[in-house]
Amino acid sequence: xxxxxxxxxxxxxxxxxxxxxxxxxxxxxxxxxxxxxxxxxxxxxxxxxxxxxxxxxxxxxxxxxxxxxxxxxxxxxxxxxxxxxxxxxxxxxxxxxxxxxxxxxxxxxxxxxxxxxxxxxxxxxxxxxxxxxxxxxxxxxxxxxxxxxxxxxxxxxxxxxxxxxxxxxxxxxxxxxxxxxxxxxxxxxxx
Amino acid sequence: xxxxxxxxxxxxxxxxxxxxxxxxxxxxxxxxxxxxxxxxxxxxxxxxxxxxxxxxxxxxxxxxxxxxxxxxxxxxxxxxxxxxxxxxxxxxxxxxxxxxxxxxxxxxxxxxxxxxxxxxxxxxxxxxxxxxxxxxxxxxxxxxxxxxxxxxxxxxxxxxxxxxxxxxxxxxxxxxxxxxxxxxxxxxxxxxxxxxxxxxxxxxxxxxxxxxxxxxxxxxxxxxxxxxxxxxxxxxxxxxxxxxxxxxxxxxxxxxxxxxxxxxxxxxxxxxxxxxxxxxxxxxxxxxxxxxxxxxxxxxxxxxxxxxxxxxxxxxxxxxxxxxxxxxxxxxxxxxxxxxxxxxxxxxxxxxxxxxxxxxxxxxxxxxxxxxxxxxxxxxxxxxxxxxxxxxxxxxxxxxxxxxxxxxxxx
Numbered sequence: 001x002x003x004x005x006x007x008x009x010x011x012x013x014x015x016x017x018x019x020x021x022x023x024x025x026x027x028x029x030x031x032x033x034x035x036x037x038x039x040x041x042x043x044x045x046x047x048x049x050x051x052x053x054x055x056x057x058x059x060x061x062x063x064x065x066x067x068x069x070x071x072x073x074x075x076x077x078x079x080x081x082x083x084x085x086x087x088x089x090x091x092x093x094x095x096x097x098x099x100x101x102x103x104x105x106x107x108x109x110x111x112x113x114x115x116x117x118x119x120x121x122x123x124x125x126x127x128x129x130x131x132x133x134x135x136x137x138x139x140x141x142x143x144x145x146x147x148x149x150x151x152x153x154x155x156x157x158x159x160x161x162x163x164x165x166x167x168x169x170x171x172x173x174x175x176x177x178x179x180x181x182x183x184x185x186x187x188x189x190x191x
Numbered sequence: 192x193x194x195x196x197x198x199x200x201x202x203x204x205x206x207x208x209x210x211x212x213x214x215x216x217x218x219x220x221x222x223x224x225x226x227x228x229x230x231x232x233x234x235x236x237x238x239x240x241x242x243x244x245x246x247x248x249x250x251x252x253x254x255x256x257x258x259x260x261x262x263x264x265x266x267x268x269x270x271x272x273x274x275x276x277x278x279x280x281x282x283x284x285x286x287x288x289x290x291x292x293x294x295x296x297x298x299x300x301x302x303x304x305x306x307x308x309x310x311x312x313x314x315x316x317x318x319x320x321x322x323x324x325x326x327x328x329x330x331x332x333x334x335x336x337x338x339x340x341x342x343x344x345x346x347x348x349x350x351x352x353x354x355x356x357x358x359x360x361x362x363x364x365x366x367x368x369x370x371x372x373x374x375x376x377x378x379x380x381x382x383x384x385x386x387x388x389x390x391x392x393x394x395x396x397x398x399x400x401x402x403x404x405x406x407x408x409x410x411x412x413x414x415x416x417x418x419x420x421x422x423x424x425x426x427x428x429x430x431x432x433x434x435x436x437x438x439x440x441x442x443x444x445x446x447x448x449x450x451x452x453x454x455x456x457x458x459x460x461x462x463x464x465x466x467x468x469x470x471x472x473x474x475x476x477x478x479x480x481x482x483x484x485x486x487x488x489x490x491x492x493x494x495x496x497x498x499x500x501x502x503x504x505x506x507x508x509x510x511x512x513x514x515x516x517x518x519x520x521x522x523x524x525x526x527x528x529x530x531x532x533x534x535x536x537x538x539x540x541x542x543x544x545x546x547x548x549x550x551x552x553x554x555x556x557x558x559x560x561x562x563x564x565x566x567x568x569x570x571x572x573x574x575x576x577x578x579x580x581x582x583x584x585x586x587x588x589x590x591x592x593x594x595x596x597x598x599x600x601x602x
Contacts, residue, residue, distance in 0.1 A: 147512065165477050171470040172386075181466030183456035 106170025241432030264432025355525030
């Protein structure tokens with residue numbers, strides 16, 4: 001529709017997102033779709049019991065290997081009620097964190113682009129799971145979440161509907177939201 | 192080989208509007224029409240379809256509705272009659288029953304080969320419409336053969352359907368209209384919903400199209416739009432040409448239609464629907480409310496005092512657990528109707544003017560090839576470019592451009 005005023009960037013708004021760089025990248029990648037082909041990676045090593053540690057470093061993008069010059073690690077384990085050592089979050093909690101992080105990054109970016117100053121953003125995320133699935137008790141129950149709920153609390157210099165629109169747009173452009181809401185072919189091989 | 196200054200391919204509203212403007216500028220021209228005037232309105236639409244714009248808003252250059260029901264919506268025989276009357280009133284030089292087989296560029300124009308004769312022209316206007324081919328996602332190829340697949344170009348009425356459930360994919364104007372009439376005929380109906388645009392037929396006692404006109408939304412020029420590529424791909428409004436009230440997901444739900452997310456995948460005969468339905472509906476509600484707010488704002492600014500006070504519609508209600516998977520072998524679904532949009536057919540156009548997605552490269556209708564023009568595409572020059580009411584202005588601008596290009600060649 002014609003309500004474009006909110007799309008204009010007001011220079012006083014600073015959410016710490018470089019929107020000009022993102023828009024520039026969008027333009028550049030539109031002209032060279034090959035450069036937009038990325039590969040993200042993680043390398044996971046078993047530690048002990050149900051504990052493992054993933055290492056994240058390089059990725060492929062813009063037509064070549066990209067080196068960050070550093071490594072991040074992500075630890076995962078399972079809680080004591082699973083008779084595990086609870087050294088780290090469970091993988092499903094990492095998935096929920098990833099969803100919340102992706103949506104939150106989106107909220108900040110969209111807000112910057114729309115000239116909305118954010119004061120605080122928190123997201124509570126909760127996923128429902130019936131353990132009869134992963135424990136093999138009932139084959140009609142799926143392993144994964146039956147539903148996920150995210151509740152945002154956002155303090156920003158904007159109307160309630162403008163804030164809702166931020167959250168809606170961030171879902172529309174979120175990779176993790178898409179990964180969770182739509183199927184993906186997964187190929188697991190033994191090397 | 193015949194010669195004419197300008198050939199217009201297609202004698203629907205776009206071709207006829209261009210013909211009128213060329214005649215006014217004394218440009219000799221011929222319209223080539225594969226069937227009869229208004230062919231696709233006559234043969235490629237479902238029986239119950241009515242225009243989404245009210246009769247008064249079907250204005251063409253030098254022509255308008257003068258009947259007794261300006262606020263109603265034309266059915267297809269009425270549209271065909273309206274355009275045929277216009278063709279006669281303007282003495283449009285239409286050569287009917289002539290199918291274009293190929294268009295080639297020459298050093299100073301185009302050679303158009305038809306199934307009747309060949310033509311040489313200096314300038315060429317493509318007025319063949321935006322809805323020649325039904326766009327169907329690739330996933331359709333993997334649907335089990337036991338399911339019958341249809342597009343809106345094949346479908347005429349619910350009598351065409353076998354007994355059993357129907358999955359309508361797409362919830363823009365076509366999808367919601369067909370879901371409603373198929374459900375009313377007694378079939379179980381599921382509708383798969385992606386991004387959509389929800390609007391009321393009437394707001395504050397006026398047709399939504401009246402509001403969109405007076406507030407300047409329909410007339411917005413393509414150069415004023417930040418992301419014109421996106422604007423050209425927006426789905427059609429959830430509307431039906433009828434006074435019966437709002438046709439939206441809530442009214443479909445109330446009629447017993449099952450609402451599911453966008454078709455996302457197919458695995459072992461299980462059709463998978465996206466979990467993004469709630470957000471699709473939230474976005475549509477927010478967008479609708481922004482439109483209504485802009486209307487309310489216009490009313491305030493213009494001191495317009497007719498009509499009902501502002502109000503807001505119930506948010507789209509969806510279930511807590513919309514269906515995510517449907518087994519095509521045992522769900523009772525017998526038919527899938529792909530209401531997933533349309534695209535133009537340029538298979539006969541042997542001129543390199545298409546981009547890598549198959550869309551024609553043009554700037555406001557001026558095609559990226561000398562002397563070639565296109566009309567009737569979404570947001571060609573304004574938001575109303577695909578409406579009967581919008582094509583006249585586009586044709587006028589492009590006719591001026593065409594005349595200027597001819598005089599440059601002559602000089």
